[in-house]
Amino acid sequence: MNMEIQRYKEYIDNETLVSQGKEGKIYRVFDYAIKIFHKERKSTLPRISDEGLKKLITLPLNCFNNPIDIITDNGSIIGTIESYLDEEELTKENIAISLDDLKKDIKTLSDNGFTIEDLYYNYTCSNGKLMFFDMTSYQYINTRAPFMIDTIY
Numbered sequence: 001m002n003m004e005i006q007r008y009k010e011y012i013d014n015e016t017l018v019s020q021g022k023e024g025k026i027y028r029v030f031d032y033a034i035k036i037f038h039k040e041r042k043s044t045l046p047r048i049s050d051e052g053l054k055k056l057i058t059l060p061l062n063c064f065n066n067p068i069d070i071i072t073d074n075g076s077i078i079g080t081i082e083s084y085l086d087e088e089e090l091t092k093e094n095i096a097i098s099l100d101d102l103k104k105d106i107k108t109l110s111d112n113g114f115t116i117e118d119l120y121y122n123y124t125c126s127n128g129k130l131m132f133f134d135m136t137s138y139q140y141i142n143t144r145a146p147f148m149i150d151t152i153y
Contacts, residue, residue, distance in 0.1 A: 005073045036079040041070050045137040052140025062101035064132040085126040098130035113143040
């Protein structure tokens with residue numbers, strides 16, 4: 001869908017800022033987390049490719065809070081929109097409930113050419129299950145590209 005930044009400019013300020021890190025700043029706008037990337041990346045991990053971000057939006061994931069949309073400025077991707085996760089206490093029961101969905105999600109990500117990176121701090125419990133977020137350091141290889149199909153098959 002690619003939302004232009006102008007649509008959200010009025011909501012992105014110090015009042016809605018909830019966090020910032022090596023990749024960007026996170027703002028809560030209604031029920032969404034809007035991540036605006038820093039112009040100069042501070043993370044040692046590379047940012048996911050634009051193609052990878054667009055692919056992530058299409059995946060049906062249950063335990064990974066994948067982006068719903070991307071934010072652009074003059075055609076360049078400058079951020080993402082995700083569902084905002086209200087944090088809850090993480091318990092053994094939440095983890096147990098999430099294991100089957102987590103296994104399916106990891107298979108879906110792997111089957112679609114994603115390598116999971118930067119997982120250590122990027123999880124929480126929300127809506128009674130384990131949720132992983134901040135997927136913008138994941139790496140993506142288009143497994144449907146002609147060179148990959150020729151190589152694999």
